[in-house]
Amino acid sequence: MYPSDYRYTKEHEWIKVSGDTGTIGITDYAQHELGDVVFVELPDVGGKIKAGDVLGTIESVKAVSEIYSPVTGEVTEINTALTTTPETVNSDPHSAAWLVKVKLANPAEISGLMDAAAYQAFVSEKEASA
Amino acid sequence: MTSPTTTQLRKTALNAEHRRLKAKMVNFGGWDMPVEYSGILSEHMATRTAAGLFDVSHMGEIEVFGEEALALVQHVTCNDASKLAIGQAHYSGLMTAQGTFVDDLLVHKISDKHYFLCVNAGNQDQDFEHIRSNNRTGAQIENAGGRYSQLAVQGPKALGILQGLTNVPLDSIAYYHFTFGDVDGVDCLIARTGYTGEDGFEIYFVPEHSEKMWSDLMDAGSEEGMIPCGLGARNTLRLEASMCLYGHEIDDTTTPWEAGLGWICKPNKGEFLGREALVRQKEKGVERVLAGFEMNDRLIARDGCAVWAGGKQIGRVTSGSPAPFLKKNIVMAYVPPEFRASGTEITVEIRGNQSPARIVPMPFYKRAK
Numbered sequence: 001m002y003p004s005d006y007r008y009t010k011e012h013e014w015i016k017v018s019g020d021t022g023t024i025g026i027t028d029y030a031q032h033e034l035g036d037v038v039f040v041e042l043p044d045v046g047g048k049i050k051a052g053d054v055l056g057t058i059e060s061v062k063a064v065s066e067i068y069s070p071v072t073g074e075v076t077e078i079n080t081a082l083t084t085t086p087e088t089v090n091s092d093p094h095s096a097a098w099l100v101k102v103k104l105a106n107p108a109e110i111s112g113l114m115d116a117a118a119y120q121a122f123v124s125e126k127e128a129s130a
Numbered sequence: 131m132t133s134p135t136t137t138q139l140r141k142t143a144l145n146a147e148h149r150r151l152k153a154k155m156v157n158f159g160g161w162d163m164p165v166e167y168s169g170i171l172s173e174h175m176a177t178r179t180a181a182g183l184f185d186v187s188h189m190g191e192i193e194v195f196g197e198e199a200l201a202l203v204q205h206v207t208c209n210d211a212s213k214l215a216i217g218q219a220h221y222s223g224l225m226t227a228q229g230t231f232v233d234d235l236l237v238h239k240i241s242d243k244h245y246f247l248c249v250n251a252g253n254q255d256q257d258f259e260h261i262r263s264n265n266r267t268g269a270q271i272e273n274a275g276g277r278y279s280q281l282a283v284q285g286p287k288a289l290g291i292l293q294g295l296t297n298v299p300l301d302s303i304a305y306y307h308f309t310f311g312d313v314d315g316v317d318c319l320i321a322r323t324g325y326t327g328e329d330g331f332e333i334y335f336v337p338e339h340s341e342k343m344w345s346d347l348m349d350a351g352s353e354e355g356m357i358p359c360g361l362g363a364r365n366t367l368r369l370e371a372s373m374c375l376y377g378h379e380i381d382d383t384t385t386p387w388e389a390g391l392g393w394i395c396k397p398n399k400g401e402f403l404g405r406e407a408l409v410r411q412k413e414k415g416v417e418r419v420l421a422g423f424e425m426n427d428r429l430i431a432r433d434g435c436a437v438w439a440g441g442k443q444i445g446r447v448t449s450g451s452p453a454p455f456l457k458k459n460i461v462m463a464y465v466p467p468e469f470r471a472s473g474t475e476i477t478v479e480i481r482g483n484q485s486p487a488r489i490v491p492m493p494f495y496k497r498a499k
Contacts, residue, residue, distance in 0.1 A: 035154070035362065036171040038452045039428055057481070059430050061170040061452050062362050090169075 001028060001120065003094055007070070007110055008119035014094065015070045017110055022071050025098045026058065026089065029123045034060040037089040040082040042100060047075045051109055055100060058089060067099060071109045077101040142187035143279050143340035153360060159252025161188040164360040173363035174454040177326055178497075180355030181285035183347055184364055190254025190275040191334065192247040198267035203237060203245050206261050208386055208408070210399040214239040219306050219321055222394050223386055224249070224257055229404030229411065231380045231389075233257050236323060238308055246319065248280070248332075250376045264403060279340040283347065283356075284330030284367075286497075291351040292331050296320070300331070314339075314346045325364060327371025327495055369460065370453045372422055372493035378433065378448045379420055379462055387411055388464065390420045390492070418445065418464040422492040423476065425459035429485040431478040437463045438484060439476045444469060447478065453494060460494050461487065 006014040012030035015022045031037065039059040049055060055069040078100050082088060088097040104110075114122060139162040148155065153164035164185065166173060176182050194202055203211045208229075209222035216239055224232040233253040238246040249257045258273040265271060283292050293300050298311035298320060308321035319334040335343065348356070365375070374380045379389055385408060386395035397409050425431060431450035436443050450461040461478065469476065472491050477484040 035166055036169045038171075039430060059452075061366060061454065062165070064430075064432060 002116040004116045006094070007113035007115060008122075009068065009070045009113060010122065011068045012123075013067060013070050015110070015113065017104070017107070020104050020107065021076065022073065022102045022104050022110070023098045024055065024067075024070065024100050024102060026065075026067060026093055027119070027123075028093050029126075030065070031090050031093045031097075034058060034063055034065055034089075036061050037086045040086045040089065040099070042078040042080075042082070043075050045075050045078055049073065049075065049102065058086075069102065070113055071102055071104055071106070073102040073105045075100050076103050140188070142185055143337035144185045144187065144344055147341055147344055148185065148358075151358060153358070156361070158361055159188065159250070161251055163188055164358070166360040166362045167358045170360075170362040170366060171454045173357060173359040174366050176355055176357045177285045177328060177359055177363060177367055178455045179286065181283060181287040181291055181330075181351055182326070182359035182363065182367075183344070183351060183356055184282040184284065184359050185279075185340075185344070186282050186332070186364075187279040187337070187340070188251035189280050190249040190251055190257065190273075191278050191280075192249060192254070192258055192261065193272045193274045194245045194247065194261075195270040195272070196243055196268070198269040199243050199245050201267050202261065202265055202269040202271070203247075204399065205266075205402055206264050207235070207237060208396065208402060208404065209237065209394040210396040211237055211239065211245065212399065216241055217307055217309060219308055219323060220394070221306075223380075223391065224260065225402065225404035226382055227403050227407070228382075229385045229407035230382045231376065231384060231386075232260050232382060234374060234376055234380060236321075238319070238321065248334075253376065277336065278334045279337040279343070280332060280334050281340075281343060281347065282324055282326075282330060282332045283351070284324045284326040284328045284359075285356070286329060287351070287354045287356065288328070288330035291347065291354055291356055292320075292333075294350040295346060303331075305329075314343050316343060325373060326367040327373070327493070328367075328497055365449075366451055366454055369449050369451055369462070370455055370493075370495040372462070372495075374420075375449060384464075385411055385416070388416050388418055388420065416467060419467050419470050420448070420462060421465045421470050421489050422494055423461050423463070423487045423489045424494075425461065425478065426486040426488065428459070429478075429480045429483070430459045431461045431480060431485070431487070436479040437465060437476055438479060439465075439469055439474075444476070450478075456495055458494075462492075465489075 041057040219238040324330040437445040
C-alpha cells in the first residue's frame with residue numbers, strides 16, 4: 001500500500017527523494033479521511049519553506065486540511081493539473097496527485113521521517129482505535 | 131482527525147450494517163452515525179438523479195395523546211396545527227418564551243387525539259422536557275425515540291423503489307401527507323416528507339425489522355441506481371435546497387422571522403410560547419435575516435467564517451459548502467436586512483483573505499416538478 005521508497009509524516013504527507021529534490025503528496029490514509037477532494041491550493045514556485053510550514057490547503061466537500069512541508073527548501077514545481085482535477089488526490093494520491101517538488105536545503109531531515117513500515121503501523125493503530 | 135471512543139455513543143439498529151458497508155462513522159449529536167459510504171459527491175448525485183437510502187433512526191419521536199393533545203402542540207409550536215387534517219404533516223418550530231427555537235420539527239396529525247412529532251436527535255431529551263414542563267392541560271406525552279427506526283428513501287426514483295415493497299398506492303399520498311401501511315411485511319408510518327429537496331418518503335417502524343427493511347430496500351433500489359447515503363450528503367442536499375439545520379441556521383437565539391421561516395409562524399392562531407415576542411419583533415422589524423450567497427471564485431466558505439461588507443463585519447457563515455449538484459460554492463449567513471437584496475456584493479474571510487461573493491435568491495436548488 002505505502003511505497004517503500006517514500007518517507008512519511010505524522011500529518012500524513014509523503015516525500016519521495018530523488019537527488020536533491022523531494023516530491024511531496026498526501027497519503028492514501030489522508031485522502032480517505034478527507035473524502036471527496038474538491039479544491040487544492042498550492043504555494044508559488046520559488047517560495048522558500050521550512051519543515052513544518054503550511055505548504056498548501058486541500059479541501060474536501062466536508063473538511064479543510066492544511067498540508068505541512070516535511071522538509072526545508074525551495075519550491076521548484078507545483079502540480080497545476082490538480083487545479084482542474086482535484087479528484088486525482090482521491091484516485092491516485094501516491095503518484096499522479098503529487099503536490100509540490102522542493103529542492104532540499106537539508107537532506108538530513110529525511111532520516112527523521114517514518115519509513116513505510118513505521119507509517120503503516122502508525123495508521124493501523126489509528127484505524128484500530130476508530 | 132479525532133476518533134472519539136464509541137462506547138458511550140448511541141447506536142441505531144443499523145449500526146452493524148453501516149460498519150459492514152465500511153461507512154465512515156462520526157459522533158453526531160451523541161449518536162454513532164455514518165457520514166459517508168461511497169463518497170459525499172456520489173451519494174449527493176445519486177439522490178438528485180436516482181435515489182438515496184438514509185438511516186435517520188437517530189431522529190427523535192415524541193408522541194402527544196389525549197383530549198388536550200392539540201392544545202399542547204399549539205402551545206409549544208409556532209405553526210398552526212389546528213389546520214392539519216388527519217394524515218397531514220407540517221414543518222414547525224418548538225418555541226421558547228422568547229420566540230426562539232428550542233428545535234425544529236415535523237408535526238404529524240394521526241388523529242384528533244394523537245400527534246406524532248419528529249425532532250432532532252441531539253435535542254430529543256431537552257425537547258421532551260420542554261414540552262413536559264409546559265404541559266399545563268394534562269395531555270399525555272411519550273418520549274418515543276427508542277420505539278422507532280426511521281429510513282428516508284429520497285430522489286426521483288424513490289416512489290418506484292418503495293412501491294415495490296408495499297401495496298399502499300404511494301402516488302396517492304400527497305406531499306407532506308402520510309398513511310399507515312405494510313412495507314416489506316412491517317407496519318409503517320409512511321410519510322411523503324424529506325430533507326433533501328427531492329421527492330421521497332420517510333418511513334417509521336419498530337427497530338427489530340431494520341436490517342431486513344434496509345437490505346430489501348437496497349435489493350429493490352440498487353438496480354435503479356439507489357445507494358446508501360450518509361449524513362454528509364444529507365447536509366449538502368439540505369443546504370442546496372436551503373433548508374435550515376438546527377445548531378447552524380436556527381437555535382435558541384434565532385426567531386422564525388430572522389430565519390426566513392415566517393411561513394411556519396402563525397401569531398393569528400392564538401396564544402403560544404413566544405407569541406408576544408414574535409409579534410413585537412414583527413412590528414419592529416428584524417435586525418438580521420438569513421441570506422444565501424454564492425462564492426464568486428473557487429474558495430469554499432465554511433461554518434463560522436466572517437462575512438464582510440463596506441469594510442466591516444456584518445455576520446458569520448452558518449453553513450457553507452461546495453454544492454455538488456449545482457457545482458458552485460454556496461453559503462447561508464445572517465446579515466443585516468439592508469444587505470439581503472439579490473446581487474449585493476459581500477466578501478467572506480477565508481484563511482485571512484477576503485473572498486468575493488454575492489447574495490442570490492433561495493432556495494439555491496429547486497427540483498423540477
